Amino acid sequence: MDSEINAELRILEFGCDPSEITKCLNLQPTSTWVKGEIVSKTGKGILRHQENGWAWCSNLDSEEKVLDFRDLFDDIFRNLNPIKDKFQYLPNNSVIQLACCAYIRNCAPAFTLDERIIKLLAEINASVDFDIYCLNASE
Template identity: 30%
Template sequence: MEEYKDISYRFCFTIFSKEVYEVADITETLGLTPTSTWIKDPAQSKPLYRDYSFWKYQSEELFDPILEDVFINYFSPLESRLELISTLLAKDNLTCKIFILVKIHSGNSMPGIHVDWTLAAKLAAIKCNLDFDIYDFR
C-alpha cells in the first residue's frame, strides 16, 4: 500500500503564564518532557522578548487521512493527566491551548474537522482552547 502524504497534522498542547513562571514545575507535575519552554524575562530585548512563559508538548508532523485518529493518539498522554492539569492551571493561574496545524499537500479533498462532544467536554473541563490553522499547499 502506498504511504499517505496528502494531509499532515501537527498537534501542540501549550500551557501559558503571563508571569515569570518556573516551567520545570509543569514538567515535574505532569511527568512529561516538553518539546520546548520559555520563561518570561522582562530584561530580554526585542525581537526575542515574549511577555509570557510557556510549556509546549508538540507532536511531529503526522500523515493520516483522519484527523480524529491522530488526535486521539496524541491526546492520550494528556488525557490521563487532566486532573493534574486542571489543578495546576487553577493553582497557578495558568491557561492552556491546543493548536492543531493542518497542511494540505496534495489530493482533491479538504480535511473534515470534527470535535467529538466527549473530547470537547474534556477540554472544557480544563478550560482549554482549541485553535485550528489550515494551510493549503497544493
C-alpha cells in the first residue's frame, strides 16, 4: 500500500435517526450508524458504536488517488458551502467534525487548511480531527 489520505465530514452525538440529518442537509451520506450497532468483532469481543453518527466523504476519495489534502478540502468546500446555512437546523446536541486521516509510506501528503475552509468550518461550528499513521514498508 502506498500513502493514502481521506477526509470526511462527521456529525455525531445527535439523538435522532441518521436519516433526519440527511433530510436536514439534503445531502446523501457515505455512511451512517446508530448507537449500539456493531463496528467489528474480534477475539477480544464486540466493538459497538458509542453514539449515533452520519458521515460524508469527499467524492475524490473513491475517484482517484489523491495525496494533497487541498484537493479533498476543495471538493468539501464545493459541496458544503452551498448548504452551510442548513447546519443551524441540526439537532442541538450535534457535534460536527472534519475528520482527516493519512496513512504515510514513502511520501508525506500536503496538508493546508486555507482561509475558505477555516471560515466554512467556523460557520458550521466544526472541529478538525487529524490522524496520522506512519507505516513501515512491510505493512
